[in-house]
Amino acid sequence: MNTPKQPTWSHDLPTSARIALACLDLTSLNDGDTEADIATLCQRAQGPCGPVAAVCVWPRLAAFARAQLPASISVAAVANFPHGNTDVNAAVRDTQQIVQAGAQEVDVVLPFKALIAGDEAAVTTLLTAVRQACPGLVLKVILETGELKTPELIQRASQLALDAGADFLKTSTGKTPTNATPEAARVILSAIAASATAKDHVGFKASGGIRTAQEAMVYEALVRQILGAEALNPKRFRIGASSLLNDIEAVLNPAIAAAPAPASGY
Numbered sequence: 001m002n003t004p005k006q007p008t009w010s011h012d013l014p015t016s017a018r019i020a021l022a023c024l025d026l027t028s029l030n031d032g033d034t035e036a037d038i039a040t041l042c043q044r045a046q047g048p049c050g051p052v053a054a055v056c057v058w059p060r061l062a063a064f065a066r067a068q069l070p071a072s073i074s075v076a077a078v079a080n081f082p083h084g085n086t087d088v089n090a091a092v093r094d095t096q097q098i099v100q101a102g103a104q105e106v107d108v109v110l111p112f113k114a115l116i117a118g119d120e121a122a123v124t125t126l127l128t129a130v131r132q133a134c135p136g137l138v139l140k141v142i143l144e145t146g147e148l149k150t151p152e153l154i155q156r157a158s159q160l161a162l163d164a165g166a167d168f169l170k171t172s173t174g175k176t177p178t179n180a181t182p183e184a185a186r187v188i189l190s191a192i193a194a195s196a197t198a199k200d201h202v203g204f205k206a207s208g209g210i211r212t213a214q215e216a217m218v219y220e221a222l223v224r225q226i227l228g229a230e231a232l233n234p235k236r237f238r239i240g241a242s243s244l245l246n247d248i249e250a251v252l253n254p255a256i257a258a259a260p261a262p263a264s265g266y
Helices: 013-022 035-044 059-068 088-100 112-116 120-133 151-163 182-194 213-226 244-252
Strands: 024-027 054-057 074-079 105-109 138-142 168-170 203-207 237-241
Touching: 013 024, 013 213, 013 244, 024 203, 024 244, 035 054, 035 059, 054 059, 054 105, 059 074, 059 088, 074 088, 074 138, 088 105, 088 120, 105 120, 112 120, 112 151, 120 138, 120 151, 151 168, 151 182, 168 182, 168 237, 182 203, 182 213, 203 213, 213 237, 213 244, 237 244
Parallel strands: 024 054, 024 237, 054 074, 074 105, 105 138, 138 168, 168 203, 203 237
Antiparallel strands: none
């Protein structure tokens, strides 16, 4: 994939860090996560520098997370994760559990292996079923761009997700060797901008491997360049991470001795 010149960013680092904080999905997706782990995560979500946009957890822990948080912080949970299989019934069961938990957002993995094999119908069937199973909730579709690899497949995955009613397009599960990259982000953002029905409301989520406010600035700049500065808000832009919060707090208030963030699949 060719590497285009990255856009410049006109804001200083503290300003960028404030945007990243407001747009952060604080995430814990470890296999052994317990309620105690999620309680700590939810405390971190309400830190001294301000709240994050959402916490992202397994479906089995979504109801617990919802009970720990104020209504102003959303709860997201994952479906069809991280494998991205084509089992529609299993993906719908995940989604129904998330809905019943009182969560606000579903992060579903697009069947990327099926797409690579040329089976677009399987992709559309699963995404459509999940969309129908969570009416009124924010649907973020995880494309797993590190596995799709080529701009053509990333663009096609973006289009299929948009056609199925995605509210956000998300780069990665954080469970594969290659996670978010600026190159993949540019392809996804361009697909959103090119869609007459999506360009004014569909958002972008960068997830996986973003650990510093300086790294987050790259994605903020891409969103600003392609979707416009008005898209730099939690309704249109998210960053999926946990360790990033420590660096954001260090930038915004160096006097804060940042507590260790929970280990994360991101």
